[in-house]
Amino acid sequence: MTNATDPSAALVAANEAFYDAFDMGDYQAMAAVWAADHPVACVHPGSETIMGRDAVLRSWHDILSASSRPAIQCLEPKPMLFQQVGLVVCIEALAGGRLAASNLFVMESGHWRMVHHQAGPLNTVVPLSGPRQN
Amino acid sequence: MTNATDPSAALVAANEAFYDAFDMGDYQAMAAVWAADHPVACVHPGSETIMGRDAVLRSWHDILSASSRPAIQCLEPKPMLFQQVGLVVCIEALAGGRLAASNLFVMESGHWRMVHHQAGPLNTVVPLSGPRQN
Numbered sequence: 001m002t003n004a005t006d007p008s009a010a011l012v013a014a015n016e017a018f019y020d021a022f023d024m025g026d027y028q029a030m031a032a033v034w035a036a037d038h039p040v041a042c043v044h045p046g047s048e049t050i051m052g053r054d055a056v057l058r059s060w061h062d063i064l065s066a067s068s069r070p071a072i073q074c075l076e077p078k079p080m081l082f083q084q085v086g087l088v089v090c091i092e093a094l095a096g097g098r099l100a101a102s103n104l105f106v107m108e109s110g111h112w113r114m115v116h117h118q119a120g121p122l123n124t125v126v127p128l129s130g131p132r133q134n
Numbered sequence: 135m136t137n138a139t140d141p142s143a144a145l146v147a148a149n150e151a152f153y154d155a156f157d158m159g160d161y162q163a164m165a166a167v168w169a170a171d172h173p174v175a176c177v178h179p180g181s182e183t184i185m186g187r188d189a190v191l192r193s194w195h196d197i198l199s200a201s202s203r204p205a206i207q208c209l210e211p212k213p214m215l216f217q218q219v220g221l222v223v224c225i226e227a228l229a230g231g232r233l234a235a236s237n238l239f240v241m242e243s244g245h246w247r248m249v250h251h252q253a254g255p256l257n258t259v260v261p262l263s264g265p266r267q268n
Contacts, residue, residue: 039214041223043234046256049223051212078185080173080249082240085219087250089175089183100177102236102252106216115214116221118236120254122180 011079011086014112015103019074025064031057035113038106043118045099070094074101086112091122098122145213145220148246149237153208159198165191169247172240177252179233204228208235220246225256232256 014033021029034040034053042056043049044063050056063069075091084107092099104116148167155163168174168187176190177183178197184190197203209225218241226233238250 038216041212041214041221043223043236043254045254047234048256049212049225049234051223078175078183080175082172082219082249083217085216087175087238089177089185089250089252091183100181100183100252100254102177102238102250104221104236104238115216116223116236118223118234118252118254120177120179120234120252122182 007081007086008079011081011088011105011112012077014086014105014114015074015077015079015088015090018103018114018117019072022064022069022072025069027061027064030060030064033114035106035108035115037108038113038115040115042116043120045119045121070096092119141215141220142213145215145222145239145246146211148220148239148248149211149213149222149224150208152237152248152251153206156198156203156206159203161195161198164194164198167248169240169242169249171242172247172249174249176250177254179253179255204230226253 018033021033034057036053040053040056041049041051042059044059050059073093075093077088077090080087086105088103090101092101099119100122101117101119103114105112106115152167155167168191174187174190175183175185176193178193184193207227209227211222211224214221220239222237224235226235233253234256235253237248239246240249
């Protein structure tokens with residue numbers, strides 16, 4: 001899947017590296033996935049947005065060192081390129097359900113590095129009813 | 135909030151235009167928010183990812199013409215700039231709950247236009263338990 005001459009393939013490979021780091025519980029690999037020279041943010045499922053590399057990596061350290069860390073399989077990665085920025089939308093398959101994920105990357109020194117991750121549940125009833133204010 | 139000389143302010147203004155289009159139920163304004171010359175995708179809360187401008191706009195047409203469209207207030211927009219790409223993470227406050235949203239924009243002819251939107255519930259129990267596969 002890695003192909004230095006194909007930015008789209010390299011983007012999908014960077015996305016895979018993110019899930020590999022999670023799967024291995026490898027904090028150093030996870031830290032290497034995330035951008036160092038750009039602003040970063042992360043929305044874990046059901047949680048408030050975390051801003052900044054230090055806070056984002058701290059959240060991953062906690063997740064990767066937890067005993068209850070789930071197995072996640074990344075399915076159907078779809079890369080989208082915008083010059084030096086790349087987005088991968090994919091499905092995260094877990095034992096307990098499926099999440100939709102958006103993973104955003106920027107080029108740093110010739111490598112795609114993550115600047116944003118949001119994952120949220122699929123097939124979930126979200127409360128959308130209620131009176132309009134106007 | 136609009137300030138042509140400040141890309142970050144213009145980005146937040148573009149994000150506001152997205153929520154204004156939703157609030158007004160204005161499909162033409164929503165169509166103008168979305169990029170025309172770049173790939174686009176959208177993850178509505180609890181739903182599969184929708185790919186491509188035609189399918190994304192069709193989903194918004196359905197949402198904007200529905201009788202049960204909720205009132206949504208965008209709170210705490212946080213702009214992040216990556217050259218010609220901008221990300222706004224924010225809270226969507228609804229009568230029934232709160233969502234975390236990631237809104238991605240690219241520059242097209244000097245204007246920020248949306249290429250990706252993902253919203254998912256906050257403070258929701260997401261099933262993360264289950265046996266690991268390795």
